[in-house]
Amino acid sequence: DQQVKQNSPSLSVQEGRISILNCDYTNSMFDYFLWYKKYPAEGPTFLISISSIKDKNEDGRFTVFLNKSAKHLSLHIVPSQPGDSAVYFCAASLQTGANNLFFGTGTRLTVIP
Amino acid sequence: DVKVTQSSRYLVKRTGEKVFLECVQDMDHENMFWYRQDPGLGLRLIYFSYDVKMKEKGDIPEGYSVSREKKERFSLILESASTNQTSMYLCATGTGSPLAKNIQYFGAGTRLSVL
Numbered sequence: 001d002q003q004v005k006q007n008s009p010s011l012s013v014q015e016g017r018i019s020i021l022n023c024d025y026t027n028s029m030f031d032y033f034l035w036y037k038k039y040p041a042e043g044p045t046f047l048i049s050i051s052s053i054k055d056k057n058e059d060g061r062f063t064v065f066l067n068k069s070a071k072h073l074s075l076h077i078v079p080s081q082p083g084d085s086a087v088y089f090c091a092a093s094l095q096t097g098a099n100n101l102f103f104g105t106g107t108r109l110t111v112i113p
Numbered sequence: 114d115v116k117v118t119q120s121s122r123y124l125v126k127r128t129g130e131k132v133f134l135e136c137v138q139d140m141d142h143e144n145m146f147w148y149r150q151d152p153g154l155g156l157r158l159i160y161f162s163y164d165v166k167m168k169e170k171g172d173i174p175e176g177y178s179v180s181r182e183k184k185e186r187f188s189l190i191l192e193s194a195s196t197n198q199t200s201m202y203l204c205a206t207g208t209g210s211p212l213a214k215n216i217q218y219f220g221a222g223t224r225l226s227v228l
Contacts, residue, residue, distance in 0.1 A: 032215050043219030093215035105155035
């Protein structure tokens with residue numbers, strides 16, 4: 001059963017506007033949430049993370065918001081740039097275990113120049 | 114910079130062949146992982162290892178095995194390749210330290226086609 005879900009397979013945004021990528025999870029024991037970015041023919045690269053004890057983390061143009069009561073997190077990219085076009089994966093890890101990550105199915109972001 | 118190297122970018126094999134996918138990391142990380150990525154399914158964990166000679170099954174271990182004889186090397190083995198194992202295979206590493214926020218570092222991937 002998919003514990004981390006990304007319900008939007010794709011998203012298109014105009015350059016300069018905000019991109020909002022969403023992620024839902026079911027397991028309340030997750031303690032860290034991460035976003036990865038993946039270009040075609042490359043491995044995923046870590047983008048930004050947030051601890052379950054926080055509700056916001058910001059790094060330059062990227063901000064992740066966590067709503068624990070709704071079991072929902074989102075990644076905001078402002079302003080969006082054509083180079084941001086990629087597949088974005090949401091992931092979560094448990095408080096115990098060998099730091100396994102549980103990945104969502106990904107959202108393909110296209111930023112239109 | 115963490116470097117995770119997968120031995121092949123592209124592989125084409127025939128049904129029934131034994132296939133070895135190699136992954137080497139240079140950061141002395143304890144944990145290593147093998148995933149496969151398929152459209153609409155995201156990344157699914159096949160096997161992982163948190164120490165030399167240790168291995169644990171992930172979500173989809175059937176048809177695969179792994180080997181970790183040295184800390185820096187983690188091999189994925191397809192005992193008898195089948196067409197449904199055509200996929201992108203991704204190796205990842207992590208320190209296992211809670212301070213590292215469970216970040217995993219990925220190789221570039223191996224796209225395997227089984228004919």
